[in-house]
Amino acid sequence: MLTLPCPCCGADAAEIELVPGGEAHLKREGPGASDEAVERYLFERENPKGVVLERWRHAYGCGKWFLAARDSVTMEVYGTYPAQTHEPPQEIRDRIARRHPDWAQGA
């Protein structure tokens, strides 16, 4: 079972307490964006085998959204961090780099 430490309330949240929110760090397209860019934002998602950055909500706990970095193959959790960030904290990126030296966010 997947367990993620909630960075908002500090609880170790079991999978049954969480609701997935999809890919993290999506950039919303603004006014004047091309149709192709809006389509990409709305419908195209990464589905990598390995390192994934995801949104999760501690729905049956504190109710807050947060972000998690984990491995979709091994289920290893590299860390969780607040939803109001644009990239994983350096300590999480270092943890990922030790396991996946070639990994780059968004690549």
Ligand SMILES: [Zn+2]
């Ligand atoms: Zn929580």
